[in-house]
Amino acid sequence: MTVRVGVLGATGAVGQRFIQLLDGHPEFKLAAVTASESSAGRTYRDAAKWRIDAPIPEAAAELTVRSTDPESVPDDVDLLFSSLPSGVAAEVEPAFAEAGYVLSSNSSNERMADDVPLVIPEINPGHLDLLEVQRDERCWDGAVLKNPNCSTITMVPTLAALAPSGLERVHVSTLQAVSGAGYSGVSSMEILDNVLPHIGGEEDKMETESRKLLGSFDGATLSHHDVSVSASCNRVPTIDGHIENVWAETDEAVSPTDVEDAFRGVESLDLPSSPEPLIHVFEDPERPQPRLDRHVGDGMAIAAGGVQETDSGVQYNCLAHNTIRGAAGAAVLNGELLASEGWL
Ligand SMILES: NC(=O)c1ccc[n+]([C@@H]2O[C@H](COP(=O)([O-])OP(=O)(O)OC[C@H]3O[C@@H](n4cnc5c(N)ncnc54)[C@H](OP(=O)(O)O)[C@@H]3O)[C@@H](O)[C@H]2O)c1
Known part of the structure; x- marks a missing residue:
């Protein structure tokens, strides 16, 4: 199974790690990148000041950066990784979930909400089922899963x-x-x-x-x-x-x-x-x-x-x-758990 994924806040410190970790991933194919309005419309190569000490992945470099709103992201993206500043994430993540997207988010907003699973897959994978409660309470077709700080x-x-x-x-x-x-x-x-x-x-x-x-x-x-x-x-x-x-x-x-x-x-x-x-x-x-x-x-x-x-x-x-186990890698692993547990 190939899962089409996107990254929200793809030009930042954590966003760049996502791009690096998704390059050559066995299950995930990068299909969309978003950032702020000052980056939208530019190529990823141009918008992201690439600071990781490995070359920028070519497939990502030529993508056009999109605005961070549900209308700008293709409907056939199965999973979104989020590394937005928490204030921005608090506004846009619920809008994406309401529009039907499943998010594996690294941002700190709502980590402690009663109906938001906070998961380290090797430690508490069973908490993922809290997504059922979340969907019931919020009437979302999508879902928001968080990794910890x-x-x-x-x-x-x-x-x-x-x-x-x-x-x-x-x-x-x-x-x-x-x-x-x-x-x-x-x-x-x-x-x-x-x-x-x-x-x-x-x-x-x-x-x-x-x-x-x-x-x-x-x-x-x-x-x-x-x-x-x-x-x-x-x-x-x-x-x-x-x-x-x-x-x-x-x-x-x-x-x-x-x-x-x-x-x-x-x-x-x-x-x-x-x-x-x-x-x-x-x-x-x-x-x-x-x-x-x-x-x-x-x-x-x-x-x-x-x-x-x-x-x-x-x-x-x-x-x-x-920025790997503590951020982008944690969210990618949570995405792999979502895929293996049939949430995508
Ligand atoms: N750094 C870490 O080790 C770490 C670890 C755990 C959690 N986190 C969390 O991860 C999140 C991202 O952190 P970071 O260090 O990657 O931050 P960062 O380097 O400042 O990157 C922020 C990203 O969000 C985008 N953005 C900013 N304002 C926006 C807006 N109004 N609308 C849409 N996109 C916007 C930026 O796009 P532009 O380039 O266009 O401005 C950039 O892509 C934060 O919530 C942070 O608390 C970070």
Whole structure:
């Protein structure tokens, strides 16, 4: 089966990753790209300032950028990936869903809505069925599925590994790359020779999205996990790859070996973009590192290491590529799940 796909916000930092990941994809064929009115009508090559360190895919380069509205996108596009600024997405994603399009969205609006599934396919694929509730409540022919924030998605697979031991409390401190803020997000004068000890809204996303992802869905209602998550988010002068220091407390005592075994035991899926293994465990306490390890599993795996005991539980470090596993790759994988579960 070939699924015709489009990308909304295709010229941005995450949009370019979508274009790169969709090039040569075994199931998806890129059929449409959209951006703001200042890009619409130009070729993708001309409108996108291509900043990925690999050549721009030729098939995408010659596409004409369309306006971001349902009338401008061909009806035969089966799946839309969205990487729009959240304010723009809040307006246009419902219009696309109402017009019958199925969206796999990376934008943060509505991630916490009761009828919007927030999914990491290897962790909570069953939450996808919340789309039935969404369609009933919103009377949409289409649907909107979300992937989590880039810092949340880096940590949650490791928390899911610890959940069977009774996850009670998590503290996390992040060191997040500048690409996470988009191309115009952080100026060089702010970030060079510096660390920004606050990222607006990010702490709250980590605290709330983690509980939703680890929650359970009974076919009608999604109950959030009761783990307490407290986050401190920092912007650091790396280009790609968010690394996080996590302190976790569990009901049952777990040793570092138990934790490493639990990480290795998280199963991957038989989807084209799902890495094997999902969590790559380093025994060297100096790994993972953003520059060395952000490409494990082609940027789709979580790298973890430095597991040690603390007075109240365990501490470890985890890392993921923020524009691949943390954004475009996460949404592509969600698209593959939608296809495999018959939603397209
Ligand atoms: N960067 C990351 O690591 C990351 C990770 C997770 C989630 N996210 C989320 O992903 C989304 C995109 O982030 P980004 O970093 O790719 O941002 P970005 O580089 O600023 O790109 C924004 C994209 O949206 C388009 N756009 C802007 N205003 C528009 C409008 N009014 N109508 C239609 N299109 C419009 C832009 O088109 P023009 O080029 O024409 O302006 C561009 O294609 C955001 O919601 C962000 O929070 C980002």
